Amino acid sequence: MLRLKTVDRRELSMLAQLRTSILLAGFALLASTAWAQTTTLQGDVKGADGQGVKGAVIDLTRTDIKGHYTVKTDKKGHWLYTGLPAGMYDISCSVNGQVVDKVSGVKSGYGDNPPVNFDMKKMEEAKAATQQANANGQLTEQQQRSMSKEQKEQYEATLKKNQETIKKNKALNDAYNTAKDALTKAQGDTDKAAKVTDYQAAADAFNKAAAMDDKQEAIWAGLGDSEYGLGQAQTGDDRTKAFDAAIDAYKKVLAINPNEAAIYNQMGNIYGAQKKIPEATDMLTKAAQLDPAMAAKAYYNMGANLVNSGNGDQAVDFFQKAIAADPSYADAHYQLGICLMGKAAVDPKTGKITPPAGTADEFQKYLQLKPDGPNAQSSKDMLASLGETVDVKYNAPGAKKKKQ
Numbered sequence: 066m067l068r069l070k071t072v073d074r075r076e077l078s079m080l081a082q083l084r085t086s087i088l089l090a091g092f093a094l095l096a097s098t099a100w101a102q103t104t105t106l107q108g109d110v111k112g113a114d115g116q117g118v119k120g121a122v123i124d125l126t127r128t129d130i131k132g133h134y135t136v137k138t139d140k141k142g143h144w145l146y147t148g149l150p151a152g153m154y155d156i157s158c159s160v161n162g163q164v165v166d167k168v169s170g171v172k173s174g175y176g177d178n179p180p181v182n183f184d185m186k187k188m189e190e191a192k193a194a195t196q197q198a199n200a201n202g203q204l205t206e207q208q209q210r211s212m213s214k215e216q217k218e219q220y221e222a223t224l225k226k227n228q229e230t231i232k233k234n235k236a237l238n239d240a241y242n243t244a245k246d247a248l249t250k251a252q253g254d255t256d257k258a259a260k261v262t263d264y265q266a267a268a269d270a271f272n273k274a275a276a277m278d279d280k281q282e283a284i285w286a287g288l289g290d291s292e293y294g295l296g297q298a299q300t301g302d303d304r305t306k307a308f309d310a311a312i313d314a315y316k317k318v319l320a321i322n323p324n325e326a327a328i329y330n331q332m333g334n335i336y337g338a339q340k341k342i343p344e345a346t347d348m349l350t351k352a353a354q355l356d357p358a359m360a361a362k363a364y365y366n367m368g369a370n371l372v373n374s375g376n377g378d379q380a381v382d383f384f385q386k387a388i389a390a391d392p393s394y395a396d397a398h399y400q401l402g403i404c405l406m407g408k409a410a411v412d413p414k415t416g417k418i419t420p421p422a423g424t425a426d427e428f429q430k431y432l433q434l435k436p437d438g439p440n441a442q443s444s445k446d447m448l449a450s451l452g453e454t455v456d457v458k459y460n461a462p463g464a465k466k467k468k469q
Contacts, residue, residue: 103147103148103149103150103151104149104150104151104173104174104175104178105145105146105147105148105149105173105178106125106145106146106149106154106156106171106173106178106181107143107144107145107146107178107180107181108123108143108144108180108181108182108183109138109141109142109143109144109180109182109183110123110138110142110143110144110158110160110182110183110184110185111142111182111183111184111185111186112142112160112185112186113185113186113189114186115186116142117138117140117141117142117143118138118142118160118185119138119139119140119141119142120137120138121137121138121142121144121158121159121160121183122135122136122137122158122159122160123135123136123137123138123144123146123156123157123158123159124156124157124159125146125149125154125155125156126154126155126156126157127150127152127153127154128152128153128154128155128169128170128283129152129153129245129283129286129287130152130245130249131245131249132150132152134146134149149173150173151173151174151175151327152172152173153170153171153172153173153283154171154172154173155167155168155169155170155171156168156169156171156181158183160185165183165185165188166183166185166188168181175356233277236277237274237277237278240270240271240273240274240277241270241271241274241283241284241287243270244267244268244269244270244271244273244274244284244287244288244291245267245287247263247264247266247267247270247291248263248264248267248271248287248290248291248294250263251263251264251266251267251291251294252294257298260294260295260298261295261298261299264291264292264294264295264298265291265295267287267291267294268288268291268292268295268310271284271285271287271288271291271314272288275288275317279317280321282318282321282322282325285314285315285317285318285321286314286315286318286328288310288311288314288317289311289312289314289315289318289328289331290311290331291311292307292308292310292311292314293307293308293311293331293334293335295307296308296311296335296338297338305339308335308338308339311331311335312332312335312336315328315331315332324355325355326351326352326353326355326356326359327352327356327359329348329349329351329352329355329363330348330349330352330359330362330363330366332348333345333346333347333348333349333352333363333366333367333370334349334366334370336348336370337349337366337367337369337370337373337374338370338373340370340373340374342370342371342374342376345367345370346367349363349364349366349367350363350367353390357390360386360387360390360391361387361388361390361391361394361397362387364383364384364386364387364390364397365383365384365387365394365396365397365400367380367383368380368381368383368384368387368397368400368401368404369400371383372400372404377404377407377408378404378408380400380404381401381404381405384397384400384401384404385401388401393434395430395431395434395435395438396431396440398427398428398430398431398434399427399428399431399440399443399444401427402424402425402427402428402431402444402447403447405420405421405423405424405427406420406424406447408420408421409421409424417452418450418451420451424451425447425448425451425453428444428445428447428448428453429444429448429453429455429456431444432444432445432455432456433456
């Protein structure tokens with residue numbers, strides 16, 4: 066006759082407490098969709114006399130998402146803005162409170178970016194030439210006399226084409242700005258139904274803009290973000306359809322610029338949400354390779370994807386990689402500790418919990434980096450369950466150490 070093993074009541078209690086603690090710690094992670102990319106833009110401002118203009122105001126307005134930055138020129142007329150998020154910008158130059166010139170569509174990326182200069186002497190010369198040539202959309206008498214019939218027809222055809230382009234660009238800008246506003250609104254919505262409505266409106270407007278110009282990274286990236294947000298707010302087939310549309314949009318970005326690390330990161334997050342682990346791993350690894358500064362976040366997101374798909378053991382390796390890339394990544398230390406706790410053993414005789422070596426160190430490190438963080442109490446509870454106490458040296462930066 067088969068006899069069932071009797072389990073000690075205290076052992077059952079200890080196992081239940083451990084499982085409860087781990088569940089309360091929160092295995093369901095949300096892979097972050099935000100990333101930080103900082104760059105530098107600079108240039109010179111020269112007056113009509115050819116000399117540098119001191120105190121000119123340079124306004125940098127981000128156009129792919131909302132953002133505004135301001136800097137002034139130094140005594141030599143040079144301006145420099147560091148720590149600028151990577152993106153697309155419209156840059157204007159103001160002197161004595163008046164905007165003297167503006168440059169649109171400046172892309173700020175990693176590495177050395179071309180200087181953005183403002184030369185008022187050249188501006189005045191160009192303005193005079195343009196006014197002379199295109200006053201009221203008509204050729205001046207002098208220009209007509211100096212042109213042959215063919216030259217005149219060619220000029221008028223070019224002028225008409227330019228006017229059509231201007232009209233088209235206005236429609237494109239209107240669609241794009243409408244899409245951006247809807248996307249921003251959707252990201253701030255707290256009501257799920259409102260999110261669906263606004264994300265859909267953003268996606269529709271981005272698709273309208275893409276139909277006018279399918280060579281703009283910002284449009285496809287915005288469409289990808291809209292469809293990704295729409296998928297996160299939906300379930301079932303609608304969620305799958307939106308995620309697939311987001312992947313398609315992001316692929317359009319990569320077809321234009323195959324080195325956009327942030328796009329690979331987003332695609333990795335989507336594949337992770339769909340539990341397509343091999344695809345997610347490929348995308349996030351690519352993001353880490355293209356942008357070492359993004360490596361820690363990419364590896365962390367991969368760990369989160371694995372945890373959410375029930376592969377906690379595999380997640381350990383990626384959280385360790387995230388920590389290797391950024392030792393100060395507090396959340397990676399915490400989640401690594403949680404994964405290791407999931408592998409803990411309980412002695413059936415004593416009820417003692419024995420996790421893998423280094424588990425307590427991860428919770429101690431989290432408390433060192435984020436003593437008041439959202440997972441601080443959970444880290445303390447985990448340490449208590451292991452019979453450990455909080456290391457007194459792990460206090461907030463600048464805080465006085467507790468007495469021994």
